[in-house]
Amino acid sequence: MNATHIGLVAGVLTSMAVVPQVVRTWRTKQARDLSIWQPLLLVAGMLLWFVYGVMIEDLPLIAANLFSLACYVLLIGMKLAYDRKP
Amino acid sequence: MNATHIGLVAGVLTSMAVVPQVVRTWRTKQARDLSIWQPLLLVAGMLLWFVYGVMIEDLPLIAANLFSLACYVLLIGMKLAYDRKP
Structure with a gap:
């Protein structure tokens, strides 16, 4: 396992990390x-x-960040929607 | 502003993002x-x-990840502690 493999596995793990939160x-429809x-800073x-x-x-960098971006935008939308509930 | 500058600003933003959550x-002592x-996948x-x-x-990669690692370990500890409260 060379450095590039480790970097790729690291990228997959950190990109996927947001999925369980979403x-x-x-x-639960709860985000308080x-x-x-x-998510705002991450976006x-x-x-x-x-852009970098x-x-x-660098295709892996582009793909991983586009995927995570979409997840965090979704999370921001849910946070705003669910916090408005009484 | 060249690519390296953009990468550095990106790294600072994504590394700092966990601070407001911590x-x-x-x-609030609430983490439900x-x-x-x-945080487990991110750690x-x-x-x-x-390691990569x-x-x-690559010093920036080492420094940014050590900082975020410490923050997420702290967050895991708080989550475990606060969820145990009745």
Whole structure:
């Protein structure tokens, strides 16, 4: 297992990490314990990672960040929707 | 602003993103809406990013991942502690 393999597995793990949170929030319809700033900062950061990936033409970087971006945008939408409930 | 600058800003944003969540969980002592799997997967992924950073001798990668690792370990500890409360 060389460095590139380790980097790829690392990227898959950190990209997939948001999925259980999206599933949990979707199921429970509860998001009060979540900070809105975490997904907001991550979306801002990942947009830049995506731009960086395009600039250095690195496909794994582009793909991983697009996927996570979509998940975090979804999480922000759910947080805003569910916190409005009484 | 070249690609490296964009990558550095991206890294700072995504590394710092966990801080508001740690602060919110610490203040509210509530973590029920958090999925334990998100920090667990991130810790596993970031350990590998750290190993990858050491292998390719990339200091920003090492530093950013060590910082985030510490934050997520703290978050896991708080989640386990606060969820045990009645």
